[in-house]
Amino acid sequence: MxxxxxxxxxxxxxxxxxxxxxxxxxxxxxxxxxxxxxxxxRTDTRKVLSATVESLRLDNKLLVFSYKGAADVQVTRSRWIIFEGRQQLRVPAVVNYYIDLSKLSMANVAFDEQAKLVTVKLPPLEMGDVAFQPENATTINGGLLTFSEDEVEELRKLNYANARRAMIKQAQGKGLIDVAKNNARTNIQTYFEIPLRIAGQSDVKVIAAFEGKEKI
Incomplete structure (x- = not known):
């Protein structure tokens, strides 16, 4: 060799x-x-859920619905009995509905391994500020006082304050809140279902629900 x-x-x-x-x-x-x-x-389902929660928390607020409406208001002022000014205002506005995802944690998420069910308790529904669209507003002034620009401006301020209250009342209607909550539930369920499917856990069902009765 x-x-x-x-x-x-x-x-x-x-x-x-x-x-x-x-x-x-x-x-x-x-x-x-x-x-x-x-x-x-094999994937640890709880790790997938935890990663999903952390990802959602980074998004902060989730916009779930936008209501587009309009307020019709009017105001009248008088001075020295004989002088009067009045203004009618129609102004469109948008009100957004959110849920604050920074309030979401694993304490809000439960996993039943036998039932293959994930339940998520959602943070309360929140309503954003009224966003007026003054460029599309219609204003009608009348009366002697409206010959003064200062008086017209005062009437405008009063009308917009009334319009804000009117829009908030509209946005708090049960029908709109139900739509916003339904969208929130659907969105969150989807956000949890997608990573579970990717991880091979497509047989796990996700149910998102609000806890109690929220007032916004």
Missing amino acids: SGNGISLTAGGVACLCAFGAGYWVAPRELLDNEVVHRGFF
């Missing part, structure tokens, strides 16, 4: 010995259990 052959054979034996030693030293039982009982691709 040549010197090269002896060298190769010795090298092969050395590799086999090293492999055998490595296999013996490696945590064979732990590795076998991992493969047999968990599988390489």
Whole structure:
């Protein structure tokens, strides 16, 4: 046998010995259990849920619905009995509804492994400020006082205060709140379902619900 052959054979034996030693030293039982009982691709559902919660918290506020309406108001002022000014105002506005995702935590999420059910308790529904669209407003002034620009401005301020109250009352209507809450539930359920499906947990159902009765 040549010197090269002896060298190769010795090298092969050395590799086999090293492999055998490595296999013996490696945590064979732990590795076998991992493969047999968990599988390489099994996903921890709670880790997926926790990651989803953290991702949503970073988004802060979630816009769930926008109501577009209009307020019709009028105001009248008088001075020295004989002088009067009046103003009619119709102004469109938008009111947004949110849920504050920074208030969401794993304490709001429950997982029933047997039922394959995730329940999410949503933060309260919140209503944003009234966003008027004065560029699309219609204003009608009347009376002697409206010949004064200062009086017209005062009437305008009073009318916008009334318009704000009118829009808030509209936006707090049960029908609009029901729509906003339904959108919030649907959005949050989808946000949880997508990562679960990606992780191979498509058989897990998600139900999102508001807790108690919220007043906004």
